[in-house]
Amino acid sequence: MGRFDAVETAWRQYDAAYDAMATHVHSLVTRLANGLQAPEVVAEQGALTTAVEAAVVALAEALTGYQTGWDGFTKAVGARVSSNTEVKRLDALISALSADREMRAITAYDAVLDQSKALMQEAEAYLQKKQVELLGARGDEVRGWYDLMNPGADVGYDGMEPGTDHVKLHARSFGVRMGAAANLSECQLNCLGLAVWMMRATTPGSPFGFVVFDDPIQSMDDDHTEAFIGSVVPQLLDGHGKQVIVLSHVERVVTRLRELNKARSLRVYNFDAYSAAGPVITTEVKLKKLISEIKTFADGNEAHRTMAVDRLRVLAEQFIRELHAKVQGVPAPAEYDNAKPSELLKLFRTIPGTLPAEHDGLKDTVGFADPAHHTEVGYAAPTKANILTHLNRIECLMRKHGM
Known part of the structure; x- marks a missing residue:
């Protein structure tokens, strides 16, 4: 009975894994309504998929073990009573029944695989659909930030596309869609990178009340620099209620930020005299x-x-x-x-x-x-x-x- 018990245990494990996967799929609509849960849902999907696959393998191994034990049992019985005609007839019947069990096991195994594959495909398709929807909504935010730094430009941000392990960014120039990384200038790529970063930094529910920029105007010309200082910073301050910290080696950037934010609670610090112990930090004088x-x-x-x-x-x-x-x-x-x-x-x-x-x-x-x-x-x-x-x-x- 030991091998039969192993089959029964393996079947119960598979049944539990399958039920967990089904529950997970049915909860996707509710859980993915909150985009912040997407990473957790994807991780849970992977764990459940692994559990189902492991249960299928365990069930197949248990069935194979049962078949092996049964074959050994029939051979042992046959060897001891092979001279008995009636027993030979019984052995033939047992062989037929044994083959029937094997066919049933194979059929059940195939059914388990088909169910598992269908369930995983359903889950992956739904996750892909939700990912596209989420990237579309967040992409509108990226476009808003990018347009602040590129008002009226002929080259603009066009959208995000989910990949296997990355996200593709697209641009549009004079009505033609193209890959952003290969076709935008350094200035435009810097603006797009900042736009994606600010989309993430201003995610609703973020526990952080501040944003930090380290030399944000790299590769930017004067117009884009002024757009960042005059449009992006005020939007973060007034539109999102963020504290903004800007680190810069460029004096004109610091001067311009001072000029445009005189009415705010502004602090400027100088980092000087760098040593192994760190810089000397003083308020700007x-x-x-x-x-x-x-x-x-x-x-x-x-x-x-x-x-x-x-x-x-x-x-x-x-x-x-x-x-x-x-x-x-x-x-x-x-x-x-x-x-x-x-x-x-x-x-x-x-x-x-x-x-x-x-x-x-x-x-x-x-x-x-x-x-x-x-x-x-x-x-x-x-x-x-x-x-x-x-x-x-x-x-x-x-x-x-x-x-």
Whole structure:
């Protein structure tokens, strides 16, 4: 009875594996309504498929073992009673019945295989269908992000196609569909890569309230860079409520982000003096950086001294903006976003704690620096001593106001 028990046990194992697979398939519609469960469903599909295949193999082995045992039993009985005619007749009958069992076992085995294959094909087809639907919906999000960086472009994102172990990205140029990887420029591929990444980063239900970009404008021209800074970053901030962290080696990117986000809670940090222990991290001190540049240019020839005077004008403008933010607790009003230094002097007079003498002194410095910015005909760069006199005036104001 041992071999018969093995067949019965193997059949029960197969029956349980088949029921589990059927339950899994019937639950796919409900579970895949939430796209975030797709990886779990695919993994469970693989485990159940493996279980069904293992049960089929075990059942086949048990049936083969049973047949082998039965053949051995009939041979042993036949050898002991071969001289008995009636027993020979009985043996013939047993052989016929044995063949019938074998045929039944083979038929059952084939039926099990057919059922398993059909069930697996049904599950795979349904998963493929849901994957296409999910990629289509998420693809619309990718298109939205890509279009933000490529407004009105003739070459656009066209969709995602599921592969065996990867996802294919397609583009469309002048109505022709093509593979994105082989046909887009580096700039366009970078935009597409960012679009796919942002689609994932803004998935509903994500536990992360921030996104991090490391040199996101690589291979981008000025137009695409401006689109990223002026359209993508605000969309992440306002449309998705994300905190945005941008790492960049490009000064103009940092400067532009500062200009467009003055009204936000903005922080800029510098990473300097790298060593084995790591970098020195400081909050950005734009005023001190400008002062260092002015002193360096003031030591140079006439062209450099002209640049030093122009930087002095920028320093005066930045000083007024940062003093207002420090004292008032808010950035300068929007009406001063594009104001000239001479116009910012009006704002300086409204800052509590500033004195009339400081107003007059800063006005004198702005007047000294303004001609260098406009490069008036016949302009001659002042001497180093004159430049440093005005620079010292601003440095005194900074110390007095704790800057």
